[in-house]
Amino acid sequence: MNTLKRIAVWLDDRLHLTALWASSAGHEVPASSGSWWYVFGSATLLCFVIQVISGACLAFVYIPSTNEAYTSLQYLNHVQFWGWYLRGIHYWGSNFMVAFMSAHMIQVFLFGAYKYPRELTWLSGLFLLLCTLGMAFTGQVMRWDQDAYWGLSIGAAILGRIPLIGGGLVHLVLAGPIIAGETLSRFFTLHVFIIPGLIIAIVGMHLRLVLAKGINEYPRPGHRVRRATYDAEYAEIIRKEGVPFVPQAIDKDLIFSAVTLVLILLFALIVGPKGPHGEPNPTLVDASPRPDFYFLSLFAALALLPDWMETFVMFLGPALAILILIALPFVANTGEKSASRRPAAVLWVILAVLTIVTLAWFGLTSPWSPHMTAWSGDPIPAVYLKGRTPLEMHGALVFQNKQCRNCHALGGVGGERGPALDAVATRLTAPEMVRQVIQGGGNMPAYGKKLTPAEVSALVAFMQTLRPQATPPSQNSAPPENKLPRDVAQILAPTAPSGKHRP
Amino acid sequence: MTEPEVEDKHERLAKSAVEKSTRRDWFFMAGVAVNVAAGLLMAIPLVGFVFSSFSDRKDPRAWISLGSIDNYAEDTTRLATYRNPFTRPWDGQTADIPCWVRRLKGNQFQVFAINCTHLGCPVRWFQESGLFLCPCHGGAYYEDGARAAGPPPRGLFEYNYKVENNELWVKGGQMPTLANPV
Numbered sequence: 001m002n003t004l005k006r007i008a009v010w011l012d013d014r015l016h017l018t019a020l021w022a023s024s025a026g027h028e029v030p031a032s033s034g035s036w037w038y039v040f041g042s043a044t045l046l047c048f049v050i051q052v053i054s055g056a057c058l059a060f061v062y063i064p065s066t067n068e069a070y071t072s073l074q075y076l077n078h079v080q081f082w083g084w085y086l087r088g089i090h091y092w093g094s095n096f097m098v099a100f101m102s103a104h105m106i107q108v109f110l111f112g113a114y115k116y117p118r119e120l121t122w123l124s125g126l127f128l129l130l131c132t133l134g135m136a137f138t139g140q141v142m143r144w145d146q147d148a149y150w151g152l153s154i155g156a157a158i159l160g161r162i163p164l165i166g167g168g169l170v171h172l173v174l175a176g177p178i179i180a181g182e183t184l185s186r187f188f189t190l191h192v193f194i195i196p197g198l199i200i201a202i203v204g205m206h207l208r209l210v211l212a213k214g215i216n217e218y219p220r221p222g223h224r225v226r227r228a229t230y231d232a233e234y235a236e237i238i239r240k241e242g243v244p245f246v247p248q249a250i251d252k253d254l255i256f257s258a259v260t261l262v263l264i265l266l267f268a269l270i271v272g273p274k275g276p277h278g279e280p281n282p283t284l285v286d287a288s289p290r291p292d293f294y295f296l297s298l299f300a301a302l303a304l305l306p307d308w309m310e311t312f313v314m315f316l317g318p319a320l321a322i323l324i325l326i327a328l329p330f331v332a333n334t335g336e337k338s339a340s341r342r343p344a345a346v347l348w349v350i351l352a353v354l355t356i357v358t359l360a361w362f363g364l365t366s367p368w369s370p371h372m373t374a375w376s377g378d379p380i381p382a383v384y385l386k387g388r389t390p391l392e393m394h395g396a397l398v399f400q401n402k403q404c405r406n407c408h409a410l411g412g413v414g415g416e417r418g419p420a421l422d423a424v425a426t427r428l429t430a431p432e433m434v435r436q437v438i439q440g441g442g443n444m445p446a447y448g449k450k451l452t453p454a455e456v457s458a459l460v461a462f463m464q465t466l467r468p469q470a471t472p473p474s475q476n477s478a479p480p481e482n483k484l485p486r487d488v489a490q491i492l493a494p495t496a497p498s499g500k501h502r503p
Numbered sequence: 504m505t506e507p508e509v510e511d512k513h514e515r516l517a518k519s520a521v522e523k524s525t526r527r528d529w530f531f532m533a534g535v536a537v538n539v540a541a542g543l544l545m546a547i548p549l550v551g552f553v554f555s556s557f558s559d560r561k562d563p564r565a566w567i568s569l570g571s572i573d574n575y576a577e578d579t580t581r582l583a584t585y586r587n588p589f590t591r592p593w594d595g596q597t598a599d600i601p602c603w604v605r606r607l608k609g610n611q612f613q614v615f616a617i618n619c620t621h622l623g624c625p626v627r628w629f630q631e632s633g634l635f636l637c638p639c640h641g642g643a644y645y646e647d648g649a650r651a652a653g654p655p656p657r658g659l660f661e662y663n664y665k666v667e668n669n670e671l672w673v674k675g676g677q678m679p680t681l682a683n684p685v
Contacts, residue, residue, distance in 0.1 A: 067595030149597065150624055153678070154639070157623030160680025167682035171556035177563035177677030180598055181591035283584045283601040285617060285625040288638040302622060303640035307654055368641040368653075372627060403632040417641050445643050445651035450633040 025250075027211055028242035032218035034249035037111065039256035040104035046257045047097035048199065050264060051135075054090040055192070058083075062142070064188035066181050066280065069144035073276045088268030094139060096264055098294050101132055106349055109328075112337025113216035115225050119329035121209040124202050126325050131199045136294045138191035144184060146278035150289030152179050152187075154299075161311050179282075214238065219337035226334055286372070296363030297356045303368045304359075367416035374414040375403040381411035388465060395462025398455045402447065410466075418444055425467035429474050433460045563589050564676040564685075569614070572671050575606040580628050580646060583614075588676045600675065602662065603628055603635070605646065612671060615648050616660035616679040623680065626659065635659065660685045 012018050061080055063072040076083035105125065108114060114122035137155070141148045152174070159169045175182035217237050243249055278287060291299050305313055336342055371378075380396055388396070399405065407417035414420075428436065437456055440446030451459070464473055551558065565588040575581060580603055587598040603626075605613040615635070617625045624639035634651060635644040642653035649658045660679035665672045679685040 065593045065595070066597040067593045150639075153618060153623035153625075156678055157618070157621070157680050160682040162682070166680070168557045170678065170680055170682060172554065174678065175556070177589050177683070178587055178600070179678060180587065180589065181594045279596065281596040281599060282617070282625070283582070283596075283599045285582065285601055285627055287625055289624055299639075303654065305654075307656060310654065310656075369638055370636045370641060370643075372636065372638065375629075375631075401631050403629050403634070406629075406636065440652070443652045445632075445634055445645065447632065449645075450631075 024211060025246040026244045028238050029215045029245045029249050030217040030237050031241045031243045031249070033215045034243070034252060035218055036252055036256075037107050037218075038215070039253050040100050040107055042253040043100045043256055043260045044097060044104050045203065046260055047093050047100060047264075048203070050093040050261070051090060051097060052196065054086050054093060055196075057086050058090055059192060064142075064184055066144065066184045069142075069184060070276055070280055073143065073145075077273065077276075084273055085268055087273035088271070089264060091273045092264045092267040092271070094136060095267075095293070096260060097132060098136060100260070101129060105129060106353075108216075110339040110342075110345060110349060111216055111219050112225070112339075112342070114329040114332075115335070115337060116227050116230055116333050118209070118213050118216065119333070121206060121213060122329045123326065124206045124209065126322070128199060128202050128206060130322070131195050131202065133294065134195045135191060135199070136292060138187045138195065140292050140295075141184065141187040142191055143275050144280050145276035146280060146284065146287040147275070147289050147291070149179060149280045149282060150287055151291055152183065154289070154291075158314060161314065216337075219339075221336070221338040221340045223337070224335050225337060288369070288372075290363070290366075293360060293364075297359035300359040300363035300366075303366070304362065369415075370403075370406040370417050371415040372406060374405040375400050378405055378410075378413045384410065384466065389461070391458050392462045392465055395458035395460065398451070398459045399462060402450065402455075402459075404459075407444075421463065421466055423467050423471075425464045425473040426471055427474055428463075430460050430464055432474075433463055564674050566665070566672045567675050569602075569604060569671040569673055572606070572610070572612075572666055572669055575604050575612070575671065577606050577608055580605040580630070582628070585673070585675065601625070602673065602675070603659075604671070605648075610666040612664050612666070613648060614662040614664050614671075614673045616662065616675075616685050618660065618679050619655060620650075620657050620660060620679075620681065621653070621655040623678070656681065 058076065061072060061076055061083065063069055073087075076087055078084070108122065108125065137151075140151055156170045156174055156179070159173060160166045162169060171177055173186075174180075175186040214234055217234065274292075278284065290296070301317075302310065302314070339346055380400065385393065385396060404421075405414045407415040409416060409420040410422060412420070424433070434456060436442075436444065437451065437459060438446060438448040467473060567585045567588060569583045569585060574583075582601055583604045584599050584601045587594070587600050590598045601617045603615040603617065605615070607613070615626075619626050619637040619639065619642050621637065621640055621642045624637050626635040626637045626642070626644065628635055633646040635646075635648075637643070637653065637655070640654050642655040643651040644655070644659050645651045647658075648661055650656075662673040662675055662685050664674075675685065677683055677685070
């Protein structure tokens with residue numbers, strides 16, 4: 001025996017490395033689990049490791065003080081050697097982590113991996129999901145800019161809706177009665193110490209359970225899980241077609257992880273880090289806060305929900321979703337694993353993904369938000385002004401000056417909060433327009449106090465010209481609930497519909 | 504060695520094990536109890552420190568000057584800012600808080616919090632249409648702060664104010680939410 005080998009044997013005798021290897025990396029897994037579908041868990045873990053390393057590097061420079069965080073971020077972006085790149089890696093690492101974690105969860109759900117005997121593996125994964133979303137929100141606060149400030153404000157306003165303890169919770173989360181110095185310290189502690197610590201602990205449990213209960217075999221349609229027989233069946237699978245995870249089943253994980261790492265590096269290089277946008281100065285009130293993409297769907301839901309159910313959905317919705325996900329492995333503990341025999345499960349995934357993606361798209365475009373500069377910035381299409389009477393031209397001015405444009409588009413430009421008005425004259429008669437402008441309604445404010453009768457006349461005269469060529473103005477087209485009695489409408493009517501031909 | 508002797512030895516061993524374990528058990532229980540007590544002693548300051556916002560219930564609000572009332576023309580609404588009274592030396596510009604001041608006539612004012620009552624985003628004032636508009640979810644308020652449209656559950660939060668020696672004061676210092684309105 002040569003010396004090197006003797007040293008190796010001595011080390012193994014003292015450190016029990018062979019035993020450790022056999023019970024971890026070298027443990028036997030079903031050959032069927034070496035599939036491209038099984039790569040998302042390890043990719044998520046890789047992202048977490050990238051986050052820990054890049055985050056630790058950023059913490060060398062970042063200052064978690066409300067007075068200096070913004071400056072230190074600017075320093076990282078522009079002065080610190082490769083600071084912008086590490087910020088980019090940390091930002092894109094977080095995006096990929098959330099994306100792959102979602103993919104992992106969907107795969108585990110569709111492959112029935114949560115069923116007997118892996119209930120606790122699923123639960124620990126669920127807590128990892130919640131922790132990761134916690135990291136995403138607190139990380140958004142670390143980017144101490146306008147979005148971070150107003151994002152906290154939104155968070156506090158949501159908490160403030162909880163009955164009884166809402167007020168105390170707001171103070172607890174903000175570390176005081178208002179967003180100030182200690183708020184950022186609190187979120188820094190959560191982002192850098194508490195939640196990562198929890199994640200490391202739960203990842204340990206998650207992996208331990210994968211080893212103890214074995215990775216889920218690739219499900220076969222028609223093969224049902226039974227509590228009485230499954231353990232023996234799994235042992236049989238391992239005996240027949242078991243292969244050591246390293247090196248025989250890790251190949252695809254390795255390739256996918258390397259691709260992930262390269263993608264994160266590329267996105268960081270090409271797209272770069274996010275922000276910081278706008279100083280964290282609350283007195284700059286022309287902010288339009290938007291959350292990072294993970295929370296855009298929630299942001300959109302809060303705009304689109306009817307008022308009366310909003311508070312319930314805000315709290316019961318997430319609580320119910322979490323409860324369902326906790327109950328899932330116990331309720332659907334046995335039976336078919338294969339997605340091809342579980343159409344309802346597939347439909348649930350499609351429904352959830354479509355809902356979240358659609359809401360996130362709405363969150364991105366925010367059609368419910370007034371365009372704050374449309375009234376002064378967006379032109380009126382020339383065709384709507386050509387050959388108009390002075391009264392109608394004046395109406396067009398009133399339309400812009402009174403900021404109608406912030407919510408109503410003309411020629412495809414302007415706000416989308418209210419309906420586009422390009423053909424409004426085919427929908428509303430002049431008296432109906434007067435009523436709508438003066439009294440508002442249907443989610444439109446009332447302008448009765450802000451418009452003189454002359455301005456109303458001009459505005460309505462202008463709007464009566466907004467109709468396609470050769471289409472007559474509406475005589476009586478509005479739904480009944482928008483109708484005033486004819487005689488009232490006639491009293492209010494300042495002008496008869498102009499019968500003028502369109503250019 | 505005969506059979507009974509062996510049995511006797513086993514019995515003795517078992518007996519002594521029982522006796523020993525009783526003493527060990529007592530030590531073990533005592534050890535657990537002492538650690539629980541010490542842990543509780545540790546927990547009191549920890550919980551008190553982290554959750555101080557629940558025990559420290561004194562009103563954080565204070566009277567803050569918004570300057571001479573001559574800064575605010577009658578029948579207009581404009582932005583005013585103040586330094587938050589609840590402040591730390593390292594707050595930076597974060598402690599500068601904006602609010603909308605509407606002067607009606609003489610000493611009659613309305614001072615609105617910047618935060619939309621829906622979810623706390625900063626509302627903007629539009630003089631021409633006399634509306635406050637929120638950039639987040641499209642809430643709208645009339646010039647007197649009443650809800651006009653959109654998802655807000657109520658009108659704008661309004662500060663208590665007073666005019667003393669030609670100076671406008673408001674009572675502020677906490678973030679207005681539905682649970683703690685101004």
